[in-house]
Amino acid sequence: MQVLSSPLSGSLLAAAAWFAIAILSLIPAGNAFFARKLAFPLGMLAGLALAASGLQAIWLASPEQMTLPLGLPELPFHLRLDPLAGYFLMLLGSVSAGVSIYAAGYFRDETAGRLALIALEYHLFLASMAFVILADDAYLFMVAWETMALSSYFLVTTDHKLPAIRSAGFLYLLIAHLGAIAILLCFGVMNGGQGDYTFDALRAAELKPRWATVAFLLAFFGFGAKAGMIPLHAWLPEAHPAAPSPVSALMSGIMLKTAIYGMIRVIYDLIGNVRWEWGMLVLVIGTGTTLFGVLYALMQHDLKRLLAYHSVENIGIILLGLGMSMVFVGFGHPAAGALGLIAALYHTLNHAVFKALLFLGAGSILHATGLRNLNNMGGLIHKMPQTAFYFLVGALAISALPPLNGFVSEWLTFQTALQAPILKNGVVRSLLPLFAATLALAGALTAMCFVKVYGIAFLGRPRETQPPARSSEGDQVHDAGLMERFGMAWLAAGCFVLGLFPTSFLLMLNRVAVSLTGQGLREAAVQSNWLWLVPIESERASYSPIVFLIVILCVTLLTFILVRRFYHGRLRYSEAWGCGYSELTARAQDTADAFGQPIRHVFGPLYLMKRRMPEPDDPAPRFSLKIYDRHWYWLYLPVARLAEYVSSKIALLQQGRISIYLLYSFLTLIALLVFVR
C-alpha cells in the first residue's frame, strides 16, 4: 500500500501497466484474444489510475523524485512529479480513458495481426507520453519524446498501403524530428557545458540573457513543431485524417498537449526569468495560429482535416493565454501572469476533452457510413441520434458557448487581457486587448464552422451521392456501438463537468501556477466557492455556469409549460416548403464549400485559391475550386528545394569507388592528426 499512496509510484505503475499491455497484446493466441477483448479496457483502467495519481500529485506539498536504475550505465532515469506534471498526467489519464474504451469498440473488426500491432503501438504511445511528463532529465525526456514520435508515426501509417498515408506519415516524422533537434539543442544550450543533464542541474544553471533567449527560441519552435503552431503546422492536417480515429483523438487531444507541457516546463521552470519580449513573440505567433487555423478549417470539407485545423486554432488560443501570462510575469505582475497561465492550462484540458470527443464522433461517422467528406453526408441525426447528441456537445463546447467548458477558458483569457491597464508599457498595454479581439473573432468563426459541420453532416437530408453503408451489420447506417458510445459519453460528461464546476479546477490550477510563478491568484479568487467563478475580485468579474444553466433550463421549461397550458400542443406534419417548386431535391442544400463562401469572400487574400469558372458556352459546365495552404509555397517547398539542391551537391562526394572512399578516410585521419593533439 505504501507504493500506491505515493502519486509518483502510482503513476509509474500505471505507465508500466500500459507498457505491459503493449507487450501482452502481441500474444497471437485465440485470434489475438488479449488485444481484442482485454487490452483497451485494461488500458482504460490504467488511464483512470494515472488520472487519480495525477490529481493527487497536484496537491503535493513538495515535488516527489525518484531515480530508476534503467538506461545507460552512469546515466539513470530521473523521475519527478510536481503539480504541473500531475495536472498533465491527469489530462493524459482521463482523456485517454475515454478514447481507450472507445477504441475497444472501434477496432473490434480488425484482423488479428493488425489489431495486435495497433494495440502494441497504441499503449506504447500512451506509456511514452506518461514518461515525457514524468521525466526529470533531458536524456529520459528525449528517449520518451522520440518513442512517442515513433509509435505515433506507426499508428498514423496503420493503412500504409495507401501512398497518401505514407507521405503524410513521412511529413509528420520529418517535422517531428526537426522539432526534436531543436529541443535537443535547447537542452544543450541550457546545460552550458557542465555535462549534467538532470533538470535540477538545468534549473540551477545561470544563463546569460542572450543564451536564455536562444534557449527560449529553440524550445518555443521545437515544441511548437509538435504542437502544430504556424508555420510548422503542415503535418497536422495530413496526419490526422490518415490515422484511425481514436489515434487522431489521442494525437490531437493529448500529444499536442505534451508539447505545451514541454514549453511551460522549459520556459517557466528550467529557464525561469521569463522576459516579456518572449511573451510578445508567443502572442504574435499565437494570434497567427489561431486565425489561420480557423480560417483554413472553414475551407475544409474533409471532416478530420477540418478538425485538425481546429487543433491548430486551439493551440493558438492556448499560446495566447501563455503569451499574456509571460508578458505579465516579465513585467513583474505574477498575479496576472498566474491568471494567464491558468487560462492556458485550462484551455489545454478543455481542448483535450472536446477535441477527442469530436474526433471520436468523426470516427463513428466514418465507421457507420464510410464517409469523411461532409459534402456526401446529411441527415445523420436520424440514423445516429446518440452520436449526434455527443457531437453536438463537443461542437457547442469548441464554439466557446456557455455553459460548456470551452467558454470558461476563453473567458479566463479575456479576463487576463483585461488586466492590461496594470502594465506600464503603453504599446503592450493597448496591444493585449487587440489579441483578445482576435480571440473573439476566432471564437465566432469556430461557431460558424461547427454550424457548418453539424448542419451538413447531421442535419438536413442525405445528399444524393451518399454511398451505401459498409458496416458489418447489414447495409443500414447504424449508431455507434455500446463501447464507442460509452467513450463519447465519458468525454461529453467531461465537457459538462469542466464547464459547470470551473472553480474547483481554478483552485487546482492555482496550485500549478504557484509552483511555477511563485505566486497565485489573489485571496478573493482563492476563496471563491464552487458556485461563483471569481478570478480576480467579485466586483470585477464573476461567472456562474450552474446558475446560468439552471436559469436557462427553468426558463425554457417554464416557457414550454406556459405555452402548453395556455394554448395547445397541436402539431401537423407536412412537406417542407418548396419555394414554389413541387419537389425539393437534396442537392439544393448547402454544401460544405458553399457554406464557406462568405469567408472566402471576406478573407480572400489570405487563401491561395485556384478557381475554374465555366465559359458561357461550355457544353458541360463545371465549377471547380481548390484551396491551398499558403505556407506550402512560401516555406515548405523552398526549403524542400534547398534541401534537394544541397544534397545533390553533397552527392558529388559519392563516387561509388572504394579507392575514393579510402582516400576520404585517409584525409580525415590526417586532418584529425593535425588538429587533435
Next chain:
Amino acid sequence: MIDAPGIAFQVLQSVFVVLAAPLLMGWANQCRAWLQNRSAPSILLPYYTLAKLFHKDVVIARNASALFHVTPYVVFGCMWLAAGIVPVLATDLPFAPAADIIALVGVFALARVFSALAAMDIGTAFGGLGARREMLIGFLAEPAMLMILFTAAFISGSTQLNTIVETLAYREFAIYPSLAFAAVAFLMVLLAENARIPIDNPTTHLELTMIHEAMILEYSARHLALIEWAVAIKLFAYMAIGIALFLPWGIAQAGDWGALPLALATLAAKLALAGAGLALLETLLAKLRLFLAPEFLSTAFLLGVLGMLTHFLTLG
C-alpha cells in the same frame, strides 16, 4: 445581494422585459409608419400577432429532428436569461453576477447557433443560406461588440454590467471621448445583431435578400411566435445594454421601491427615444448589399478599437 426584495426586483424585471419587449417593437413600427407617411398600425399589433400565432396549429416538415422542436424554446430561454441579467430597471440584481458582459455575448451567440442549426435541419436551400449569412454577421459583430464592452470595462475596471453602470451612473458627470467612439460602434453592432436595416430588412418578403427571415422560414405557429418574441426581447435587451453603457442615469437599485417609478419613467422615455431613432435610421438608410456588411462591421470594430486606444491615451 440575495434577499427577498432583490429577488422580487429580479422577477419583476425579467417579467417586465419579456412583456414590454413587443411594445417597443410596436412603437418602432408605428414611428416608422409615420415617418414613411403611412397610417400606422396599432402599437399593440405585435401582441395581436403573437396571440394569433399561438392559436394556430404547428405545421412541421416531416424530416424535422428534435433539434428543430427545441430550438424556439432554447432561443426564447436565452433571451429571457439576458433580460434578467441586463440592468434595465435596477442594478445589483441577484442573478446579475451569474454572467458578465462576456457571458452575455455568449448567451446571444448560443441563441444564434441554435437558430442557425435549426435552419439547416429541414434541408431547404434558404435555410442553409440564412444560417450561413447569419453566422457571417455574427462573427463580424462579436469582436466589435467585445471591443466596445472592453472600453467600458477598462473605464470601470470591471466586466460586470452592474459595476459598469454604477461607476458611470453615480460618479460625477464626465465626458469620456472613448465612450463616444464606443457608442457609435455600439449603434452599428445593434443594427447588425438585430437584423435591422442597413444589414437586414425585417419586413422583407424577398427570400434572396433575407438573412434572419430566411432562417425561420420553416417555423410556424407557436414556434414562430416564440422566435418573434425572442427577437423583440433581443432588441429590447440590446437597447437596454446601450442605455446602461451610455445613458445610465436614473436607474434604481435592487430593493429600492421608492426609486422604481422614476426608473420606469426614465426608462420609458429613453426607450421611446431609442425606438423612434431606430425608425428614423431605418427610414433614412437603404439596405446594404450583403458583402458590404463586412465593411460596415469592420468600421464598427475599428471605432471600438479607437475608443479603447483613446481611453488608454487619456489615461496617460
